[in-house]
Amino acid sequence: MIDSSANRTDQIEQWFRTQGGGDFSVLPTDHPSLQIGNFAKARTIVYTTKPHCVARIKGLCQFGEPIARIGRYGLPLRSDLPLLRGSAHLPIFIGDCDPPDLMIFSWLREQLPIGWHGVSDPFLDTHGNGGLAWNRIKMSESESDASKLLQDLCPDYRQFLGPYCSSLLDAGFKIDVEVAIMDCGAGTKC
Numbered sequence: 001m002i003d004s005s006a007n008r009t010d011q012i013e014q015w016f017r018t019q020g021g022g023d024f025s026v027l028p029t030d031h032p033s034l035q036i037g038n039f040a041k042a043r044t045i046v047y048t049t050k051p052h053c054v055a056r057i058k059g060l061c062q063f064g065e066p067i068a069r070i071g072r073y074g075l076p077l078r079s080d081l082p083l084l085r086g087s088a089h090l091p092i093f094i095g096d097c098d099p100p101d102l103m104i105f106s107w108l109r110e111q112l113p114i115g116w117h118g119v120s121d122p123f124l125d126t127h128g129n130g131g132l133a134w135n136r137i138k139m140s141e142s143e144s145d146a147s148k149l150l151q152d153l154c155p156d157y158r159q160f161l162g163p164y165c166s167s168l169l170d171a172g173f174k175i176d177v178e179v180a181i182m183d184c185g186a187g188t189k190c
Contacts, residue, residue, distance in 0.1 A: 008106065008110055008152070008153055009107060009110045009111075011149075011152070011153060012075075012103050012104075012106060012107045012110075012153055013026075013075065013107070015103065015146065015149065015153075016074065016075045016103070019142050022140065022142060023074075023098065023100035023101075023140070023142075023143065024074065024075075024100055024142060024146070025073055025074030025075070026074055026075045027072070027073065027074050027075075029077060029079070032077075033070050033071060033072040033076070033077055033080050034051050034069075034070065034071035034072065035068070035069075035070055035071075035083070036051070036068065036069050036071070037066060037067060037068030037069060038066065038068060039068045039083050039086055040086070041066055041068075042066050042067060042068035042086070042087060043063070043064035043065060043066060043067070043087065043089055044060070044063040044064045044065070044066075044067045044068075044087060044089050044091070044092065045067070045068050045069065045070070045083065045084055045086065045087040045091040045092075046060070046067060046068070046069040046070070046091070046092050046093075046094055046117075047069070047070045047071075047072075047076070047080070047084060047091060047092070047093050047094075047108060047114065048069060048070070048071050048093070048094040048095060049071070049072065049073055049074075049094075049095045049096065049100075049101050049104060050071070050094065050095065050096070050176075050177040050178070051069060051071025052071075053094075053177045053178055053181060054069055054071075054094060056181050057094060057117075057127075057177075057181060058126050058127055058181075059126050060117075063089060063092060063117075064089050068083075070083060070084065074100075074104075075104065075107065076104060076107065076108055078111075081111050081112060084108070084112055084114065085112055090113055090114065090115050091112070091113075091114045091115070092114065092115045092116070092117040093105045093108060093114050093115065093116055093117065093118055094117050094118050094177065095118040095119070095177065096118065096119055096174060096175065096176045096177055097118065097119035097120065097161060097165045097168065097169065097174055097175040097176075097180075098139065098143055098169075098174035098175075098176070099139070099143045099146035099147045099149075099150060099169075099174075100143065100146065101118060102150055102153075102154045102157050103146065103149075103150075103153055103154065105118070105154065106153050106154035106157075116160045118177070119161075119165065119175045119176070119177055119180045120160060120161045120162050120165050121161065121162025121163065121164045121165055122162065123180060124164070124165070124175070124180055127180055127181050127182075127183075128183070129179075129180055129181075129182065130164065131164055135175050135179045135180060135182075136168050136173040136174070136175055137173060137174050137175065137176060137179070138172060138173060138174075139172050139173060139174050143174065144172055147169055147172075150169070157169075
């Protein structure tokens with residue numbers, strides 16, 4: 001866990017607001033997050049930018065079942081925070097190995113303790129896709145610009161991503177959850 005900074009939260013919110021959409025969306029507050037599961041009974045609560053992929057992610061049972069999840073594209077709603085605080089265990093974040101999702105994770109972590117279970121070296125290895133060149137995607141211009149801010153806005157990202165995923169970000173690439181969980185042998189996609 002890194003030291004919290006109100007300034008970091010403000011910088012992330014400002015970045016999202018000035019980017020004009022795409023992966024850096026700020027959806028209106030009247031557009032609710034997707035909520036799945038019984039939050040009162042959940043042992044684990046997942047916050048994700050990819051709710052359609054969660055059911056195919058391996059290893060979630062290690063966190064304790066039942067699992068409830070909150071899904072939202074773009075910057076989180078503050079009104080979702082009480083749901084994340086309701087878990088008996090540390091809530092987890094599942095997202096892409098890209099600047100927008102790392103910034104979203106950092107924003108959440110400024111509000112409450114939360115663990116990264118998004119795309120990382122261990123995540124890729126669990127899904128049989130570690131170190132494969134085909135799974136990388138070139139970052140957009142705004143993502144590339146945001147990657148220069150990660151050291152300040154999510155200072156420990158290299159520690160939880162691992163060396164392979166960190167090197168991809170350094171080279172201007174990202175890995176989406178959909179690609180990371182793809183079963184090449186079966187040809188299935190999220």
